Amino acid sequence: AQSVTQLGSHVSVSEGALVLLRCNYSSSVPPYLFWYVQYPNQGLQLLLKYTTGATLVKGINGFEAEFKKSETSFHLTKPSAHMSDAAEYFCAVSEAWTNAGKSTFGDGTTLTVKP
């Protein structure tokens, strides 16, 4: 069984400040890990993913995340927040070597960016 915990349902930062969204996972098998963003009234867009290889992964819009197996974490960061980053962010896990379309999602974190 797999699970995802996103710490903090709401995160608020000032424009230009560091963004840190936390995600911890539980998986009995090697995981694939994902971060998705959802803008109001829109579908999900993949920000980045970890499957194998380099543990620091870079995604779109300046986001990156680091897979830390020892800490079972996959936190999402961005050095400088932009107003357009305000959205809902979901961390998700799926079993490695299975279909990434079948994932377990965290509860989501709403990111607010203050001017």
Place this chain on the structure above:
Amino acid sequence: SAVISQKPSRDICQRGTSLTIQCQVDSQVTMMFWYRQQPGQSLTLIATANQGSEATYESGFVIDKFPISRPNLTFSTLTVSNMSPEDSSIYLCSVGKTGGNTEAFFGQGTRLTVV
């Protein structure tokens, strides 16, 4: 990549009726997945739609309530039957693509309101 089209994008339905949601993918995929996103909540997997066999349902979801069809490798439908206001949600279709199905793609979702 994969482009997924869902229809309808939104609907308002009377309780007790049924709604069929369509999901069309621009390429052949082995498995398609249906998710539900209740208001203010995360995504929950309803079922996996397999071509040529019955769908596989997750715990808490049953075929009588959410019948699924998968007539070919690019198309699937999800029906929400005998609807009640509790079924008001966004329903999303997803597929896994790229080598090893290491990336998931989502449709824009169907926003269902039951009155």
